[in-house]
Amino acid sequence: MLLEWASLYELRLMDGFRLRGVDLDGRDRVQLTIPRSLPPLTESEHDEAWDLEDWLDRCRNLQGRELFVLYQAGASAVGVWDRPRREWIDRHVFRRYVVRGNGKAQATHLKTKGKSRYGSRLRLQNAERLLEETGEWIREALTVDGPVDSVLRACDDRLWASVREACEPSFESVRVATIPADLPRPDFSALDSARRAADRGTIQNIGVERED
DSSP states (O other): OOHHHHHEEEEEEEEEEEEEEEOSSSEEEEEEETTTOOOOSSSSSSSOOOOHHHHHHHHHOOOOOOEEEETTTEEEEEEEETTTTTEEEEEEEEEEOOTTOOOSSHHHHHHHSSOOOOOOOOHHHHHHHHHHHHHHHHHHHHHSSOOOSSSEEEEEHHHHHHHHHHHHHTTTTTEEOOOOOOOEEEEHHHHHHHHHHHHOEEEEOOOOOOOO
């Protein structure tokens, strides 16, 4: 697709996953967003230029496997997706009781309110166990199924830091990208939705205002 648009417009880099097509008069005509399952357009987020052939070469060298990690307080869903075969190699859902009656995770409550009362120890232990189970599954999956091209996550930054720590050193030198979608509570259906969202690119036509 990018080859076709490159023949019509000059493609200028916006960020690692977005380009804008500029016509011969220097006017923006189209904005392209590539799927998050593909490598970013540049090797580094600090690069200001990109090379189409270099990016295509990196796409051709993909192993064809992606690790999906969906994580919320009390639930996680993880899976390894095989792109050439279009199927899950393995996937799993973990659930633990960690959320208080007011909807706040126990670990968050302790940081903001101090010591809790009845049930706090159980909820905190369950939160730690959920993290351990998720990290153990990921480490084992990457050992058994082999390396992945990327890790695609749906998880806020605070929780993700804990997940990543639990998985070390599994994520060394592996690209991590955020799935651009609002997903439901982690389960098998949410994994399917995450996979579709990661494969989705967009093309936005940009109109040109008429001059009076």
